Amino acid sequence: MSHDLRLRPCVAGDEAALALVGQSSFLETFAGILGGGDIVQHCARAHAASVYRAWLDDPACALWLAEVAPGDAPVGYAVVAPAQLPLDDLDARDLELKRIYLLSRFHGGGWGKRLLEAAVAHARAAGAPRLLLGVYDGNAAAIGFYERCGFRTLGTRRFNVGGRDYDDRILGLALD
Structure with a gap:
């Protein structure tokens, strides 16, 4: 199904919309994988409007x-921000794709790629040597998407949700 989407830079006042999509996407992705209470608690903390x-x-x-x-x-x-990932060779100029979320009914239309292209273009313009990200190791679809876009595995980290640790894969795209 084709959708008429537009992509724009965020401005002050977009935090409620960002929080809504973040919470919805997290629930949509992890329902049935993580406990419901853990998802609600994580979203209340990590996807609060104040974070955005x-x-x-x-x-x-x-x-x-x-x-x-x-x-x-x-x-x-x-969301692209200064990198905060546990890599031995982390460069102060590296940037991190903190979040890239798209509601599942909009997958497959090229919009995830357009969001990623905006992030990569920003990182290149900022002079970052790499764009890094962390992704749940059990999310094969996301890992495959990033690998098709040129990202390679650089390491791992532990990600805590609801008091339980999960494995994340750290991926990176060389920009130089």
């Missing part, structure tokens, strides 16, 4: 919002 407001207020961060017409309902977004 802080990124919007930080000049070192860049955010984009995907909206569907008619009505410009938010359906996806991406």
Whole structure:
């Protein structure tokens, strides 16, 4: 199904839309994998509007919002920020794709790739040597998407949700 989406840089005031999409996407992705209470608790903390407001207020961060017409309902977004990943060779100039979410009914139309392209273009323009990200090791579809886009595995980390640790894969794309 084809959708009329548009991608735009986020502005102050977008934090509620970002939080809504973040919570919805996290629930959609991890329901049946993580406990329901753990998902609710994680979303309340990690996808609160205040988290997105802080990124919007930080000049070192860049955010984009995907909206569907008619009505410009938010359906996806991406966040790039200074990298904070446990890699021995982390460069202070590396950037991290903190979040890239798109509601599943909009998958397959090229919008995930457009969000990723915006993030990569931003990282290149900022002079970052690499764009890094962490992804749940059990999310084969996401890992495959990133690998098709040129990302390679660089390491692992533990990611805590609801007091339980899960394995994440750290991927990186060389930009030079």
